Amino acid sequence: MPSAPKTGRRQPMQVRSQQTIQTLFKAAAQILDKEGEAGLSTNKVAAAAGFSIGTLYQYFPSKEVLVRAMAAKGQGLVLEALEAYLAALEGRADVAQMDAKELLRQAIRILLKGFAGGKGFTPSLIRLGWASEQPQETASVVRQVSDRLAIFLERIEHPQLPPPSAAVLFVLTRSVIGTLRSASLEKSPLLGGAALEDALVQLAWALLAPPHQAEGLALGKRPIT
Structure with missing residues (x-):
């Protein structure tokens, strides 16, 4: 046998x-x-x-194919981290009562670390990935981020974060990821501190929050709950 x-x-x-x-x-x-x-x-x-x-x-x-594959892997890790964060929030019964600005901050932090700061891959590798990017690949990633945020904001029904228009999401996601791309390629010292994250949170809040709340933030007031 x-x-x-x-x-x-x-x-x-x-x-x-x-x-x-x-x-x-x-x-x-x-x-x-x-x-x-x-x-x-x-x-x-x-x-x-x-x-x-x-x-x-x-x-x-070739080396170029290797670098592009590594960049694609890094982008995938960012999308996975963002999906895990948003899905966990969607599963919470109290998400509509949570601090709206903090929800935005955590999402932006995931994007900042993944697309510029070096979460999962080192900053030098992220920078090389941006330098060798294929425009259609980057556009696909940005669209995925935009679409997922649209679904998230609709599902959570947060009073301080109403579902935005397609134009607002377009401007927001392209502005955030474009800023992170530039910060990475320029080796910006801002990546080592909190100022860049704060500025991106302020941008997101100004675009997504209802006008009276965004104005309150600019004046240093707490959002109305």
Whole structure:
């Protein structure tokens, strides 16, 4: 009789492939942090990851493809974090009574860390991802953020955050993510402090809150509850 197949030694090919990709990503990020973009090459990445150059080319035929894949992975992580945050709030019975500005702040913080500050990937890698971006890919990410926020604001029925128009959401999301892109590419010192986050929260509040509440914020007054 044939012997039973052995188990526990070989992992499924899909799992092994994902582990290989993550190892390559980690090696590329480390090289980029130490040597900058000029020092990043497929040969160095393969060697640092412990793979042959042929193995790397099975997944990424060029450095540019590798960088774009890493950028796409980073963007995906941001969207996942935003989705987890918004979905958790939607599941709360008291969300309509929560501090509206704080809800906005936490969402903006997720975007700031993910698209500029280095949550999940290092700032140098995020910057390289922006520098090598494909416009249609970035536009797709911005649309996903905009659409998800629209659904969120409609579902929570918060008295201080009524559902905005399509034009308001367009301006808000493009302004926020465009600012984060510029801050990343320019290596802005604002990324190291709270001022940028505060300014983005103020922008979001001015666009999303009813006029009398936005004016109250500008005058230093507490929003009407």
